[in-house]
Structure formats: structure tokens, C-alpha cells
Amino acid sequence: MTFFFVRDSRRRYRYFSTEPVRPIPLKFSRAREAWLAAKKKLLSILPSRLIRQEQAFERGLTWKGGPLPVLYGGLEDPGHIARHFERFLRAQRLRHILLLAGEAVLMPFTWVAALLPGPNIFFYLLALLVLLQIAALRGLSRALRLERHLAADPLLTAWEEAVAAGDKNRFPELLDSLERGHGLRAVRKLLWP
Numbered sequence: 001m002t003f004f005f006v007r008d009s010r011r012r013y014r015y016f017s018t019e020p021v022r023p024i025p026l027k028f029s030r031a032r033e034a035w036l037a038a039k040k041k042l043l044s045i046l047p048s049r050l051i052r053q054e055q056a057f058e059r060g061l062t063w064k065g066g067p068l069p070v071l072y073g074g075l076e077d078p079g080h081i082a083r084h085f086e087r088f089l090r091a092q093r094l095r096h097i098l099l100l101a102g103e104a105v106l107m108p109f110t111w112v113a114a115l116l117p118g119p120n121i122f123f124y125l126l127a128l129l130v131l132l133q134i135a136a137l138r139g140l141s142r143a144l145r146l147e148r149h150l151a152a153d154p155l156l157t158a159w160e161e162a163v164a165a166g167d168k169n170r171f172p173e174l175l176d177s178l179e180r181g182h183g184l185r186a187v188r189k190l191l192w193p
Helices: 030-045 048-062 079-112 122-147 155-163 171-182 186-191
Strands: 004-008 013-015 068-073 147-151
Touching: 004 048, 004 079, 013 048, 013 079, 013 186, 030 122, 048 079, 048 122, 048 186, 068 079, 068 171, 079 122, 079 147, 147 155, 155 171, 171 186
Parallel strands: 004 068, 068 147
Antiparallel strands: 004 013
């Protein structure tokens, strides 16, 4: 698995990873199946940019074997990218901590929804968000402790050059080459909204 740290068409950094080709089929208990169904439903509501980034953070938790491989566009100095990536991870960790604190403050107020007939959707949604935030936060904390191997990628460099030049005519061609070159899916949604 490879991780990517690259600017999108709005010149904001995005962090994402390659995804497995297909999930491994396993038999789960009913509670686990309900959890996976709820998680799938929530993930279908959230924007794909946010989902891919959160999944990349979460995958940092399960990374095994050597330094974390991160590809970036080679327009900037590697030392600058390393410092910027470190700041990015720290800022994301702080953001997740603040979101968890906000969700913890909101959690007691979901009892009001328990008075309404039917299931307490507000509590379940908030609980699901808390669990996803905790997993991403744990992955971020581990990614900050891991050694990272930052490497410039020519495809990402070409993309960042086109973004810097504002050449939107080349975007589709470059995004297609990124998808083919790295086996990625739906990069267009991530880097060019």
C-alpha cells in the first residue's frame, strides 16, 4: 500500500492511499454485520474526499513493515515537504481531538431524541462518528511516530505543474494517467471537484 500527499486543483493538500482491489470475504456475527452496514450507510453520505482521507489515516494504524511510503509531487524541496507533511499530520490530529471533544459534548443531549418514537438515530449517528474519529486519530498518532519515506513521483509532479499553471485542459489526461499508473480509483473526485 502506498500513501499520497498531493495538492488538489484548489491547491490544498490531500492525503489518501491506494485501496485493496476487493475486500476479503469473511463471515461476521450479527452485531458486526450491523456495524458494517451502518458504517457503509454513513460513508455513502459523507463526501469521498473526506472518506478517503479518513481511511488513509485509519490505515496508518495497521501499517506494518518499515517506513511509511508517501508519494508527493516533486515541485518542492523534499525537506520542505517533510516539514509540511509533519505539520499536516499534527494539524489533522488536533482537528480530530477537537471534533471528538465536540462530539462528547453533544452526546448527552441525544437523550432528547430518545423521547421520540422509533430508534434514536441521532445517538447512533453520533456514536458511529465518534468511533470513526477515534480510529482515524489512533492511525494519525501512529503515523506521526512512524518513520516516513517521502518520494517524488513523476505523475504527481506533472499533475502539480498543471495545477500551478492553471492548465485545466490537461487535468483529465493527467488524472487518467494517475489512475492507471498507481491503480487508483476515482482520483478525479479527490483532486478535481
